[in-house]
Amino acid sequence: MNQSKRYLDIVRDIRDMIRQEKIKPGDRIPSERELAEKMQVGRSTLREALRSLELLGLIETRRGEGTFLSDYRNHKLVEVLSTFILQDNRSHEDVWETRLLHEVAAIHAICKSETESQMKIWDNFRLRLKDESFQREDFVRELMVLSGNRLSLKIWFLLTQYSGNPYAGTVSSKEIDFMNNTLLAIEQQNADTAIQEFKAWSEWLKKERISNGNNT
Amino acid sequence: MNQSKRYLDIVRDIRDMIRQEKIKPGDRIPSERELAEKMQVGRSTLREALRSLELLGLIETRRGEGTFLSDYRNHKLVEVLSTFILQDNRSHEDVWETRLLHEVAAIHAICKSETESQMKIWDNFRLRLKDESFQREDFVRELMVLSGNRLSLKIWFLLTQYSGNPYAGTVSSKEIDFMNNTLLAIEQQNADTAIQEFKAWSEWLKKERISNGNNT
DNA sequence: GGATATGAGTGGTCAGACCACTTTCAAAAA
DNA sequence: TTTTTGAAAGTGGTCTGACCACTCATATCC
Known part of the structure; x- marks a missing residue:
């Protein structure tokens, strides 16, 4: 024995x-x-x-x-795993893509599972949009929470922490347009448009970041 | 101190x-x-x-x-965490969804970044499809690798371990159809169709699994 | 040569001893 | 009486030394 x-x-x-x-x-x-x-x-x-x-x-x-x-x-599933995963995968590109991947999925999920009771949430969103300090990260975090997938939220959060917040600073009017467009499409449950707009926003930000020489 | x-x-x-x-x-x-x-x-x-x-x-x-x-x-992580955590169906659902989320993103990425040199890969795929032991997990793993995002691959791999492989066993002809359809659409770089087919396959499997009372 | 015994090395477990820290509560000080 | 102090008890954190059970390489015996 x-x-x-x-x-x-x-x-x-x-x-x-x-x-x-x-x-x-x-x-x-x-x-x-x-x-x-x-x-x-x-x-x-x-x-x-x-x-x-x-x-x-x-x-x-x-x-x-x-x-x-x-x-x-x-539970520490994500944290524990991350110490063993992120170690040798320092490719910023991978982190960025993976993060975006979760964000897009969240938007998709929200569009597909809309309920009427969430209507007022969008109004609330619009209000906060006027706040200068309401940035992409805040915007997305709300969406991640709304998507309802806690695991995805955790992974996203971790990736966000890992890659830092390169967008800190002022929010340009162009960004606000992107936000509004994305939000509008989500309200209309138009997943494709929302994702398209969101990706455009992300790409734009990425370029801005590079041109500003912002590296974590 | x-x-x-x-x-x-x-x-x-x-x-x-x-x-x-x-x-x-x-x-x-x-x-x-x-x-x-x-x-x-x-x-x-x-x-x-x-x-x-x-x-x-x-x-x-x-x-x-x-x-x-x-x-x-x-790793026993699966076993231990699941006994503590997965009593809650919601967590199970989260793992499943998150896993699917990475898979869909991989398919999307592959369709959008096709290169000619990958053509022969699909032929190779077809060959292996004839092997009875070539299951969804194997199929998807290849796709995850091809997508090129190593971080996403790692996360996917761990989620797969975590949720176990409930599909072990024979591969039905219906599944082979799903696989073929997905593959075909990918070859044609038709992301929407590929994803649609893949999701249909996944949903089908999920139901099969439930009706078989398969629980880890 | 082949089977067997031995011993070194390894993880598995235990008991006992301190240490560092928190809480409690009674004695001393105000 | 109220407040402060401090000693004691209980807890996790760590170390040590001692066995045990097991594996493997080696030496020994037949």
């Missing part, structure tokens, strides 16, 4: 315990010493399991306080 | 070491005792880092033999 990987069993046990005792995100789970005794296992072994879970963002440990269950919706 | 989370530093150090010393998947990395000494850290602390990496499937440990850098293929 070789059942190595005891810590994997512990991971499972902890999960089961959380389920059974109905521990909710934010709640404290028993201390390491307590768990170790309950599970008839050494503390160091137990800790190996806990650290694994922590790296994944499933639990949170605070020295002197204890270990807490974190919201599993905030 | 409170710099807790030493094991996180170790995770990074190990990653850097792997990169610097050009350790390849399958290669052996130094023993725990060796690493602990080199990094001036206790063996138990080092092990916490190693176990985290192991849970992610980035390394593989074999008792009595050593620790080896693993190929990205076997």
